[in-house]
Amino acid sequence: MKHFLDIHKTDPADLRRIIDTASDVKKARAGRPKGALDDDLPLKDHMVALIFEKPSTRTRVSFDVGVRQMGGQTMVLSGSDMQLGHGETIADTARVLSRYVDLIMMRTFEEDTLLEMAEYATVPVINGLTNRTHPCQIMADILTFEEHNGPIKGKKVVWTGDGNNVFASFAHAAKQFDFDLVFSGPPPLDPEASLDGLYSIERNPQAAVEGADLVVTDTWVSMHDPQSARERRHNQLRGYQVNKQLMDHAKSNALFMHCLPAHRDDEATSEVMDGPNSVIFDEAENRLHAQKAVMRWCLES
Ligand code: CP
Ligand code: NVA
Secondary structure, eight states: OOOOOOOOSSSSHHHHHHHHHHHHHHTTTTSTTTTSSSSTTTTTEEEEEESSSSOSHHHHHHHHHHHHTTTTEEEEEGGGGGGGTTTHHOOOOOOOHHHSSSEEEEEEEEEHHHHHHHHHHHEEEEEEOSSSOOOOHHHHHHHHHHHHOOTTOOOOOEEOEEEEEOHHHHHHHHHHHTTTTEEOOGGGGGGGGGGGTSSSOSSSHHHHHOOOSSEEEEOOOOTOGGGHHHHHHHHGGGOOBHHHHHHHHSTTTOOOEESSSOOBBTBOOOHHTSSTBBBBHHHHHHHHHHHHHHHHHHHHO
């Protein structure tokens, strides 16, 4: 049984195979109605639980649609509506769910919740974002980069802003897919120490973005951050906004990515988000294709 818990916990050859499968399954159904079934149905007769402790638009809809396109059925569960949110242990929840469903996708606050679910579940568990990482997002981002600009190996990727959960999965990917990652943000918002050695730091955003193949940012205040941090974050991060002046330091064919949801004109201007280098909606679409490949991989024997 294979869980998809994090990029650094997945073998690079498997990661590459997942990206290639995602590309193939995307091409195979090009032009088909979104509700049409795929040619092969690896999730036929399969039931999938999608559990959310936090809000979601992309993760929720893309997993749901992806399962159905592959012939499976879904149930979307809110953590607070489950007994899990009212004192039942994660281990017991995992054992019970494993009697009903064939696959569990989970978005949690604490990483330990996800890890405990995976420890006690007897079906594969997929990480749909925790406070620490967001691996499915970065699989979609790698697919998106390679569709537009070829192999990501050896490329320069620059992250501006908060060293958060999405950055952490980029850092894991930098090692597994062998690209250079630069972090550009203020010291109080540096990535967690466990990621040291996976990226370099350049505090000056213009210098960081020089020669970049990809510029990435994310919201300045994540779902797990206290809302009271908002004003302080804005003051700390204003200088790291991705705007046209900053993008002009990158290569002319550099891509701009943001996992969304965005606070337009905070972390990135609408001019960049809607501009010629932006691939933000391709990223969102590719969540569907990448996660279908992740689910296939999890269910392979
Ligand atoms: N990017 C992403 O995970 O979006 P949602 O929070 O809408 O799922
Ligand atoms: N860093 C953001 C990503 C949302 C998809 C958050 O955790 O809220």
